[in-house]
Amino acid sequence: MELFSSKFWQQSRIYLLLIALAPALGGATNFINALYLGLITLVITIAAGLVNVALKGIIDKEARVPFTVIVTLTLLTIYQFYLTIFNASLLDELGIFIPLVALNVLVLRQTVLFEVEDVSKEFRKSVWLGVQFLFILIFLGGLREVFSTGGIMGTELLARDLSFFGEPGGMMIILGMLFALVKAIAPELQQEREKGVK
Amino acid sequence: MLDLFYLLLGGVLWNNVILTQLLGLSPFLVERERASVEDLWGMGMMTTALLVASAFLAFLAYDVVLLPLGLEFLDNLILIIIVFLLVLLFQQYKDEGERGKRWHLYLPDVFMNTAIFGVLLLNVAEWETLIEALVGAAGFGLGFAFMLVIVESFNKRLEKLPLPNWITGVPAQLITLGILALAVSGFNGL
Numbered sequence: 031m032e033l034f035s036s037k038f039w040q041q042s043r044i045y046l047l048l049i050a051l052a053p054a055l056g057g058a059t060n061f062i063n064a065l066y067l068g069l070i071t072l073v074i075t076i077a078a079g080l081v082n083v084a085l086k087g088i089i090d091k092e093a094r095v096p097f098t099v100i101v102t103l104t105l106l107t108i109y110q111f112y113l114t115i116f117n118a119s120l121l122d123e124l125g126i127f128i129p130l131v132a133l134n135v136l137v138l139r140q141t142v143l144f145e146v147e148d149v150s151k152e153f154r155k156s157v158w159l160g161v162q163f164l165f166i167l168i169f170l171g172g173l174r175e176v177f178s179t180g181g182i183m184g185t186e187l188l189a190r191d192l193s194f195f196g197e198p199g200g201m202m203i204i205l206g207m208l209f210a211l212v213k214a215i216a217p218e219l220q221q222e223r224e225k226g227v228k
Numbered sequence: 229m230l231d232l233f234y235l236l237l238g239g240v241l242w243n244n245v246i247l248t249q250l251l252g253l254s255p256f257l258v259e260r261e262r263a264s265v266e267d268l269w270g271m272g273m274m275t276t277a278l279l280v281a282s283a284f285l286a287f288l289a290y291d292v293v294l295l296p297l298g299l300e301f302l303d304n305l306i307l308i309i310i311v312f313l314l315v316l317l318f319q320q321y322k323d324e325g326e327r328g329k330r331w332h333l334y335l336p337d338v339f340m341n342t343a344i345f346g347v348l349l350l351n352v353a354e355w356e357t358l359i360e361a362l363v364g365a366a367g368f369g370l371g372f373a374f375m376l377v378i379v380e381s382f383n384k385r386l387e388k389l390p391l392p393n394w395i396t397g398v399p400a401q402l403i404t405l406g407i408l409a410l411a412v413s414g415f416n417g418l
Contacts, residue, residue: 048257049254049257049340051253051257052252052253052254052257052341052342053251053342053346055250055253056249056250056251096309096312099308099312100305100308100309103304103305103308104305106304107301107302107304107305110301110304111301126346126349126350129304129345129349130251130342130345130346130349132308133340133342133345135340138340194410197409197410197413198247198248198249198250198409199247199405199406199407199408199409199410199413200406201250201406202250202402202403202405202406202409203402203403203406203407205402206398206399206400206401206402206403206405206406207399207403209398209399209402210394210395210399213393213394213395213397213399214392214394
């Protein structure tokens with residue numbers, strides 16, 4: 031599968047983190063959901079990396095992307111079984127966003143381990159990206175919860191709530207505002223991202 | 229007949245995957261070289277084709293194999309295998325000209341965005357007949373293509389406005405999308 035050549039994964043950090051947000055945004059409706067989604071992504075990233083390193087010589091290089099996705103999806107299906115028994119309400123809220131973690135760029139990035147010599151460097155880079163992703167996601171989820179319910183985890187913060195921010199449109203506006211803020215205070219980050227796209 | 233029409237229109241407007249589910253957002257999150265409307269429409273049509281083909285196979289797999297055998301819990305794995313096989317099939321398309329080049333340029337983008345897998349996961353248990361599955365999938369694909377084109381048209385208008393430097397590009401695009409999502413939610417209950 032030439033679709034994912036290793037060149038694609040040499041993109042800049044910010045580019046990868048932004049694309050990684052795409053499958054998780056819909057699930058991050060509040061702080062707790064965002065925390066769970068971020069943690070699942072981090073754990074699955076580590077697990078996919080370990081499996082890929084362990085089976086590097088056995089699995090054909092051509093099949094690396096389907097292999098990684100099917101392994102991670104199997105793990106996520108097992109996690110769904112666990113949630114059905116012990117935490118059904120969380121399963122209802124996250125819904126399809128649990129299986130979608132398998133298509134997250136941070137997980138797919140682990141396919142690069144089949145190609146490179148220095149496995150530990152790439153592995154550490156992926157885990158570090160996963161940690162950063164976790165923080166971005168809980169920040170976004172927390173912000174969305176504060177705006178849509180007027181407080182966070184039961185603590186009142188705002189005098190009134192704007193239920194619009196609980197809807198998907200609100201998430202897009204929050205993300206757009208944060209983007210603008212990042213662009214305004216850190217123009218060099220912007221340049222790094224543009225360099226990455228080209 | 230009218231039901232099918234509403235299913236198709238619903239996929240484009242009030243059930244739009246991007247505006248109501250936040251799926252398949254990745255083309256809107258990164259700044260890239262400006263594409264022409266024809267290119268974006270082509271990418272949208274490719275997503276639609278992939279979605280209709282995978283909905284056909286997914287419906288057969290779910291209703292003919294998984295449901296009678298009581299194996300519904302395997303739907304994640306079966307659906308992703310179907311999507312993979314179709315992407316591989318699409319990759320076999322060979323054309324030396326401009327069209328073939330663009331085809332291979334879009335394929336990673338179309339595969340990477342979660343719209344196809346997400347729509348299948350959400351709807352495979354809901355679709356009752358094959359026609360319904362095909363029309364529903366076509367509606368979701370057309371909704372995606374429609375959003376790609378409409379956001380590009382927005383960007384052309386936004387370029388002419390005297391906006392500060394830090395809000396142009398992706399931030400303006402996302403805020404416009406948010407307002408559009410609010411507008412589309414007015415169609416709810418139609």
